[in-house]
Amino acid sequence: MNDSQALIESRVFTTRTVPLGRPLTWLVAGCRDFLACPWPGLSHGLAVALFGYLLCWFIPDQFWLLAGAFSGFMLVAPVVATGLYATSRALEGGARVSAATVLRAWLPHEKHLVVFGLLLALAGSGWVVTSASLIKVFAAAPVTTPEDFLRVVVLAEEGWLFEGWMALGGLLAAPVFASSVVAIPMLMEHDISVMGAVLTSWRTVLDNPAPLALWATAIAGFTLFGMATALVGMLVVVPLLGHASWHAYRDLVPRNPQSADARN
Amino acid sequence: MGGITEEQFAEFGLTFGVAAFMLYMFFILFQLARESKAGRFGTFVIMIGLGLGMMGYVAKGVIKMILEN
Numbered sequence: 468m469n470d471s472q473a474l475i476e477s478r479v480f481t482t483r484t485v486p487l488g489r490p491l492t493w494l495v496a497g498c499r500d501f502l503a504c505p506w507p508g509l510s511h512g513l514a515v516a517l518f519g520y521l522l523c524w525f526i527p528d529q530f531w532l533l534a535g536a537f538s539g540f541m542l543v544a545p546v547v548a549t550g551l552y553a554t555s556r557a558l559e560g561g562a563r564v565s566a567a568t569v570l571r572a573w574l575p576h577e578k579h580l581v582v583f584g585l586l587l588a589l590a591g592s593g594w595v596v597t598s599a600s601l602i603k604v605f606a607a608a609p610v611t612t613p614e615d616f617l618r619v620v621v622l623a624e625e626g627w628l629f630e631g632w633m634a635l636g637g638l639l640a641a642p643v644f645a646s647s648v649v650a651i652p653m654l655m656e657h658d659i660s661v662m663g664a665v666l667t668s669w670r671t672v673l674d675n676p677a678p679l680a681l682w683a684t685a686i687a688g689f690t691l692f693g694m695a696t697a698l699v700g701m702l703v704v705v706p707l708l709g710h711a712s713w714h715a716y717r718d719l720v721p722r723n724p725q726s727a728d729a730r731n
Numbered sequence: 732m733g734g735i736t737e738e739q740f741a742e743f744g745l746t747f748g749v750a751a752f753m754l755y756m757f758f759i760l761f762q763l764a765r766e767s768k769a770g771r772f773g774t775f776v777i778m779i780g781l782g783l784g785m786m787g788y789v790a791k792g793v794i795k796m797i798l799e800n
Contacts, residue, residue, distance in 0.1 A: 621791055622798075629791055634784030641776040673771045680778035687783055691790060 469538045476663030480720050482671045489718065490682040490711075497621075497711025499508045500555045501703075508706020515540070515705050516698040519531050531610040534620075535598030538636055538690045539591040541690050544708070545651045546584040549573065551709030552652045552716075559717070572655060583647075583661050597639065599634055599658065637687070644683050645672040652716035668683045671719040682715060750788070 501508045520536065526533060550569035557564045602610050605628050608619045621629045649671055650664040659667075672679050686708055693704035735743075 470770045516796040617794070621794060630784045630787040633787035634780045637783030638776060641779045644779070645772070645775065672775055676775035677778060680775050680782060683779050684782035684786060688786055691786070695794075 471662075473515065473660055473662035473666050475657065476659050477666040477670065478688075480657075480667055482667065482674050483719055483721055484674045485678050485718060487678050487681060489678050490685055490715070493682070493711040493714040494685070494707065496714040497555075497707050497709070500558055500710035500713075501706045503558055504554060505706070507564065507569050509552055509702055511548065511551055512702035512705040518702045519694075519698045519701070528611040530612050530616050531602040531606070532599045533593065534602060534610070534616055536596035536691075537694055538598065539594040541686060542591040542647075543584065543587045544686075544690075544705075545712065546580065546587055548705070548709030548712060549580060549651060550653055551656060551706060552713045555710045555713035556652075556656065568697060579659075579661050579664075580651065583650060583654060583664075585696045587643065587647060587660075594636065594639055598636065601628075601635065631692060633687075637683075640683070644679075645669050648672065648679060648682070648712075649716040649720050652713055653720065667720060675719065710731060722724065754785075 519540075522533060522536060549572045553568050553572035554564050562568070602616075602620060603640055605626070606619045607625075608615070608622065610616050610619050618630065623629065646665045648668050650661075650668040653659055653664040653667060654661065657664075662703045688710055689704045693700035
């Protein structure tokens with residue numbers, strides 16, 4: 468059977484196997500980038516927090532629906548962090564980071580990023596519906612406010628609704644995470660098709676199932692913390708995870724001398 | 732018994748007992764996945780699902796502890 472064009476594109480790039488504890492190294496590197504140039508990270512974190520408050524303002528007293536929207540944010544976050552990948556890339560090249568560095572990553576000619584972002588948004592919407600149904604059906608009382616969610620779902624005396632909600636979210640998010648873990652930085656850096664980037668992403672997951680499961684769990688943990696602090700923690704969580712994701716990409720898909728298509 | 736009530740003892744046993752049971756379950760599933768019963772992607776999916784489920788359990792305990800104090 469002939470290999471598809473996307474697989475041929477993907478195989479130009481080698482993928483690396485890393486030890487289980489490597490996500491910690493990515494986080495440390497992400498933290499270093501954030502401290503070296505804090506304003507892009509803080510502005511991204513602030514934008515995410517403000518968007519969350521805007522959602523609460525537009526859809527008040529419907530937390531059974533918002534719980535899915537907030538957690539589903541993790542699925543579209545790789546696209547949201549594009550400006551942070553550009554920042555980390557500039558920092559590793561010793562370049563000066565300006566507003567143009569961040570904004571250039573969002574230029575309309577990056578149509579592959581737009582296509583991928585729309586696909587992730589579709590997956591996120593699927594989770595919002597699933598989460599809302601789960602909470603509506605299994606919660607012992609109506610969940611209209613964050614306090615209700617805490618009382619009726621998280622701290623429910625009987626049953627395992629919160630653990631089940633988290634585990635189901637993990638199972639459904641696994642294929643999306645596998646498709647996106649290195650795809651967005653690849654699309655940003657190389658002239659590769661969406662399918663080629665997704666296949667490379669899957670290859671890194673198949674080479675590193677345990678470290679990347681740990682990485683996905685760490686992302687969920689940090690995001691949960693950011694949400695538990697009434698979104699204030701997002702000011703730090705978004706840049707930390709965004710920059711760290713760039714380092715994960717750089718580590719899992721090393722620079723390849725064969726691929727001379729890297730964008731400036 | 733050492734200043735610990737029966738209720739506190741039961742709660743301690745339940746909290747740590749369930750946590751130990753979940754870790755044991757994680758170990759069994761990891762072993763099964765390692766022996767290629769689930770394949771590499773299966774391992775990844777199982778670990779994310781269980782990892783998040785366990786994180787939910789731990790978060791629940793931490794939130795309860797914070798609220799009680």
